[in-house]
Amino acid sequence: MAIKQSKGERAFTIFNYLFLGAFALICLFPFVHVIAQSLSSQRAIVSGEVLFLPIETTFLAYKEVLMDQHFLKAFSISVLRTVVGTFVNVFFTCLMAYPLSKTYIKGRGLILFMVVFTMLFSGGMIPTYLVVRETGLLNSFWAYIIPTMISAFNLIIVKNFFQSIPAELEESAKMDGASNIGILFKIVIPLSMPVIATIGLFHAVFHWNSFFDAVLYINDRSLYPLQVYLRELIQFDQSEINLRDNFEQQLLANESLKAAALISSTLPILIVYPFLQKYFVKGVMLGSVKG
Amino acid sequence: MQNGTTIEANKPKLDIKTDIKPKKKSALLKYWDLYLLMIPGILFFLIYKYVPMWGIVIAFQDYSVFAGVAGSEWVGFKHFARMFQADEFYSIFSNTLLISLYKLFWGFPAPIIVALMLNEIRHMLYKRSVQTIIYMPHFLSWVIVGGIMINLLNPSTGIVNTFIQFLGFEPIYFIADDSWFRTVLVASDLWKSVGWGTILYLAALAGIDPQLYEAAKVDGANKWQQTWHITLPSLLPTIVILFILQMGNILEVGFEQVFILLNPLVYNVGDVFETYVYRVGVTQGQFSYTTAVGLFKSVIALIMVVLANKIAKKLGQNGLW
Numbered sequence: 063m064a065i066k067q068s069k070g071e072r073a074f075t076i077f078n079y080l081f082l083g084a085f086a087l088i089c090l091f092p093f094v095h096v097i098a099q100s101l102s103s104q105r106a107i108v109s110g111e112v113l114f115l116p117i118e119t120t121f122l123a124y125k126e127v128l129m130d131q132h133f134l135k136a137f138s139i140s141v142l143r144t145v146v147g148t149f150v151n152v153f154f155t156c157l158m159a160y161p162l163s164k165t166y167i168k169g170r171g172l173i174l175f176m177v178v179f180t181m182l183f184s185g186g187m188i189p190t191y192l193v194v195r196e197t198g199l200l201n202s203f204w205a206y207i208i209p210t211m212i213s214a215f216n217l218i219i220v221k222n223f224f225q226s227i228p229a230e231l232e233e234s235a236k237m238d239g240a241s242n243i244g245i246l247f248k249i250v251i252p253l254s255m256p257v258i259a260t261i262g263l264f265h266a267v268f269h270w271n272s273f274f275d276a277v278l279y280i281n282d283r284s285l286y287p288l289q290v291y292l293r294e295l296i297q298f299d300q301s302e303i304n305l306r307d308n309f310e311q312q313l314l315a316n317e318s319l320k321a322a323a324l325i326s327s328t329l330p331i332l333i334v335y336p337f338l339q340k341y342f343v344k345g346v347m348l349g350s351v352k353g
Numbered sequence: 354m355q356n357g358t359t360i361e362a363n364k365p366k367l368d369i370k371t372d373i374k375p376k377k378k379s380a381l382l383k384y385w386d387l388y389l390l391m392i393p394g395i396l397f398f399l400i401y402k403y404v405p406m407w408g409i410v411i412a413f414q415d416y417s418v419f420a421g422v423a424g425s426e427w428v429g430f431k432h433f434a435r436m437f438q439a440d441e442f443y444s445i446f447s448n449t450l451l452i453s454l455y456k457l458f459w460g461f462p463a464p465i466i467v468a469l470m471l472n473e474i475r476h477m478l479y480k481r482s483v484q485t486i487i488y489m490p491h492f493l494s495w496v497i498v499g500g501i502m503i504n505l506l507n508p509s510t511g512i513v514n515t516f517i518q519f520l521g522f523e524p525i526y527f528i529a530d531d532s533w534f535r536t537v538l539v540a541s542d543l544w545k546s547v548g549w550g551t552i553l554y555l556a557a558l559a560g561i562d563p564q565l566y567e568a569a570k571v572d573g574a575n576k577w578q579q580t581w582h583i584t585l586p587s588l589l590p591t592i593v594i595l596f597i598l599q600m601g602n603i604l605e606v607g608f609e610q611v612f613i614l615l616n617p618l619v620y621n622v623g624d625v626f627e628t629y630v631y632r633v634g635v636t637q638g639q640f641s642y643t644t645a646v647g648l649f650k651s652v653i654a655l656i657m658v659v660l661a662n663k664i665a666k667k668l669g670q671n672g673l674w
Binding site: 160 | 384386388391393394400403405407409470473482486493494495499507509552575608631640647
């Protein structure tokens with residue numbers, strides 16, 4: 063069809079392209095700037111010369127960050143948490159979602175209601191903290207894993223997906239003598255890979271990024287994840303602000319170091335992100351609009 | 354057409370019923386293995402979601418860690434009375450509400466508008482590139498985003514202040530300035546979440562029947578009229594559901610974000626319920642008092658969801674339930 067645009071429409075189209083392009087640049091710009099800083103010399107940063115390109119390129123900051131024992135330790139805790147946590151999330155979500163996808167299971171309505179209710183009301187920070195404490199998870203690696211074992215929202219999404227799998231497939235497997243558990247692992251889960259990959263990605267990002275439960279439940283420095291390490295590096299507390307003038311020189315000396323640490327901790331996500339994008343977009347659409 | 358589809362849809366359904374439906378008495382026995390699968394999940398929800406709800410009773414006690422819930426003394430509404438008498442309660446309440454309303458005002462319509470604009474882009478490569486870039490900030494932690502913000506807004510080396518000085522003005526210490534702190538919160542939240550927020554709306558837009566637009570074109574509707582009479586009404590159910598969910602979060606301003614950017618210089622404009630509960634509850638051990646504060650917040654949130662849902666139904670929309 064030949065498209066005839068009025069003047070107004072053409073003006074809108076041009077504006078539209080420019081606006082969205084500008085918005086994308088605003089989203090991208092802070093990264094580029096921080097990357098440029100991480101590769102620049104102190105002098106260039108302090109004198110405000112660094113914009114989008116590194117000035118007086120040096121890899122010193124990266125060398126220093128990657129040689130830092132604390133950084134490496136925190137990095138490995140974060141990797142461990144992400145791997146174990148994501149596996150636990152996906153595994154137990156599937157286990158619970160499968161029976162709930164069967165309309166003939168008794169008590170299903172009640173259990174579903176209980177799950178959904180937790181999305182509307184919660185005990186709050188302190189009672190949850192006390193339960194974690196009572197269950198002996200304070201200062202334990204499992205405080206990262208167990209209290210976030212299942213997300214109600216993702217459980218519902220997976221349950222809905224399981225429900226959409228044709229019952230005939232399972233029936234024929236049953237004819238061949240497969241057990242319910244066998245059907246779950248050999249038929250239902252392989253057929254549900256799109257949705258499982260999506261919630262897996264979301265849980266992985268959650269674990270990699272989460273910061274607050276470490277602050278809340280963990281005092282043992284050897285268990286601190288990357289986000290807490292970063293927080294301590296970039297944090298400015300009262301003393302820093304009050305003594306700003308005296309400390310200014312020291313603080314400035316850190317600028318490229320901070321930038322390098324920020325980029326090193328973001329890199330894993332930025333690297334896998336483009337490959338996963340098509341999956342999560344599809345996955346979000348699968349579950350959420352219909353609820 | 355309609356009759357045909359209903360008959361077709363009914364047929365397999367009947368088969369399933371006769372094939373799988375169990376004899377009444379033995380559901381639990383017959384499907385014992387399925388029930389077994391649910392046990393870890395049910396235990397998780399009971400212990401880490403429902404026991405804390407029950408733990409709210411400590412708001413009515415002088416909770417002592419050593420005596421536990423059973424042994425602590427009941428004190429009625431003492432902690433609530435203290436809360437309503439404390440000056441800081443009102444500043445925390447208004448901070449939370451204001452920050453939340455600002456975020457709602459800027460952050461709720463923004464993804465709808467961006468999604469509508471993206472939807473008009475015909476050049477697929479351009480559209481996909483923009484999408485890829487604007488989703489990205491969602492995947493960063495608040496620690497990272499906070500770090501980037503602190504870096505950009507730094508009064509002596511930050512690029513924003515370098516620019517302000519270039520224009521001949523005094524540098525602004527955004528993050529430690531009462532009049533700027535909330536703006537920083539709202540802006541960084543927008544930066545992080547607008548792109549991601551468009552996904553649901555784009556999904557809804559993709560679901561609109563193109564025949565509607567063709568019919569409208571035949572009737573001579575221009576782009577604006579098509580947007581107003583077809584696109585927006587089609588998006589309305591999605592908008593309503595997301596709005597109801599937002600109302601439930603009206604006192605939930607995003608703990609990590611505020612916690613990471615907050616500093617003592619801006620407590621009077623930036624301290625919110627959750628940062629206060631953390632600081633006074635966990636670090637100072639005042640469990641009962643802060644549980645009362647948290648309960649107040651949760652109850653308001655629940656009331657807001659129920660109200661928003663009612664209103665949505667009154668207006669003829671499908672609510673959450």
